Amino acid sequence: KRLPSVYEIGVNFANVDITKEPIPVVPTIHYQMGGIPTNINGQVVTQNATDHNAVVNGLYAVGECSCVSVHGANRLGTNSLLDLLVFGRAAGNHIVDFASKTKSHKPLPADAADFTLSRLNKLEGRGGEYAQDVANDMRAAMQQHAGVFRTQASMDEGVQKIAAIRERVNAIGLKDTSKVFNTARIEALEVDNLIESAQATMVSAAARRECRGAHTVSDYERPVDDAVAPLGRDDANWMKHTLWHSADNSLTYKPVKLKPLTVDSVPPKVRTF
Ligand SMILES: Cc1cc2nc3c(=O)[nH]c(=O)nc-3n(C[C@H](O)[C@H](O)[C@H](O)COP(=O)(O)OP(=O)(O)OC[C@H]3O[C@@H](n4cnc5c(N)ncnc54)[C@H](O)[C@@H]3O)c2cc1C
Numbered sequence: 001k002r003l004p005s006v007y008e009i010g011v012n013f014a015n016v017d018i019t020k021e022p023i024p025v026v027p028t029i030h031y032q033m034g035g036i037p038t039n040i041n042g043q044v045v046t047q048n049a050t051d052h053n054a055v056v057n058g059l060y061a062v063g064e065c066s067c068v069s070v071h072g073a074n075r076l077g078t079n080s081l082l083d084l085l086v087f088g089r090a091a092g093n094h095i096v097d098f099a100s101k102t103k104s105h106k107p108l109p110a111d112a113a114d115f116t117l118s119r120l121n122k123l124e125g126r127g128g129e130y131a132q133d134v135a136n137d138m139r140a141a142m143q144q145h146a147g148v149f150r151t152q153a154s155m156d157e158g159v160q161k162i163a164a165i166r167e168r169v170n171a172i173g174l175k176d177t178s179k180v181f182n183t184a185r186i187e188a189l190e191v192d193n194l195i196e197s198a199q200a201t202m203v204s205a206a207a208r209r210e211c212r213g214a215h216t217v218s219d220y221e222r223p224v225d226d227a228v229a230p231l232g233r234d235d236a237n238w239m240k241h242t243l244w245h246s247a248d249n250s251l252t253y254k255p256v257k258l259k260p261l262t263v264d265s266v267p268p269k270v271r272t273f
Contacts, residue, residue, distance in 0.1 A: 027147070031080050032197070033214065034204075035067035037243070042066070042091025047243055052254040060095065062088045069241065069257070123188050128173030131188040138165050138191070138198055146202050152219045155206035162195070162202045163249070169195045200244035207251055208242065210234035235268060 003018075010018040037045050037053075042060045045053040063084040070083075145158025172188050211220040212233045222232030240253040258265050 027143070032064055033067075034200075034242075035065050036061040037241075038062070038066045038068050038087075038091075040068060040070070040087070040090060041094040042068075042087050043094065047252060047254055060091045062091045119189070119192070120185075123172065123174045123185060124177055126171075126173040127175075128171040129168055130175075131172050131184065131191045134165060134168045134172060135187070135191045135194065137168075138162070138195060141165060142198055142202070146198075146205060148215055150205070150215055150217045152206070152209070152217060155202065155217075158202045159206045162199050166195050166199055196246055199249060200246075203249060204242040204244050204251060208238055210238045212238065239268070 007018055010016045010023050014023055016023050038061050039045055039053060039055065042062045044056040044059040044061050046056055048054045064080060066087065068083070068087055141158055141161040145154050145161065169191055172191060174182075174184055174188060176182060176184050205215070209220065210233055211217045211222065220232060220234070239256055241256060243252045243254060244250075245252070258268075
């Protein structure tokens with residue numbers, strides 16, 4: 001009687017009457033750390049032989065999908081929305097500036113739509129697995145192997161599981177191939193996107209042999225009563241950004257910029273909590 005909205009949430013989302021049984025609770029992601037690397041103008045950057053931050057002309061990313069690599073600009077309470085607004089504005093300004101100086105478009109390549117169409121077409125007419133079955137297994141694998149509390153062995157196992165699930169994603173099929181309001185098609189495409197994110201997360205995490213950031217890897221955890229123990233965060237070897245490459249499921253790294261543009265640097269400290 002006194003919690004009517006909670007009662008309704010239980011009925012609507014979990015099909016549970018909370019006066020008789022508990023609501024199932026599943027931990028979920030709050031904020032995706034990392035993302036598509038950008039500079040402070042929201043321009044997507046990539047790594048090439050001579051440059052760790054080469055601009056991909058015309059491509060921008062802001063908000064949770066992006067990674068501006070400004071310390072504290074995301075993840076912390078309120079900051080993700082500030083991140084979105086500050087860098088969304090910066091990207092908008094940059095786009096307006098760029099567009100106002102650019103009078104004509106490059107001609108579109110003749111094969112501009114081919115990649116998109118091939119993604120759509122490969123779902124057609126094959127009797128593969130149902131997207132949500134694959135998605136459920138991907139979700140379960142990420143919950144089990146890439147949660148907050150991790151071990152090296154569990155992450156290594158997760159890498160294998162996610163690689164196997166990626167194979168299954170490549171074989172997802174559509175039973176209903178109608179072209180209008182086909183939510184099964186949208187779900188299949190979403191799973192195709194999600195596996196990229198899952199594999200990037202899993203493979204990058206397992207390769208990082210230290211305990212840094214928002215997760216705990218018990219193999220490398222620093223004993224709570226010993227602030228100078230060699231375990232925990234390993235700045236000598238791991239103070240670097242991980243880059244995951246979808247095409248061949250490989251990793252490269254790039255240095256962390258420690259010099260802010262306008263203020264003095266605050267040196268990294270030992271995490272002792
Ligand atoms: C439970 C929870 C609590 C949070 N609390 C806070 C808080 O207190 N303070 C705070 O600052 N932040 C908080 N955050 C984080 C913050 O809400 C998010 O970081 C922020 O909303 C992300 O905004 P976004 O526009 O970047 O991405 P989103 O809001 O995720 O928007 C992305 C949009 O893209 C659409 N989309 C996806 N794929 C496609 C596609 N293929 N084609 C077209 N569209 C597509 C999606 O439908 C979605 O509308 C919280 C997050 C969660 C989950």
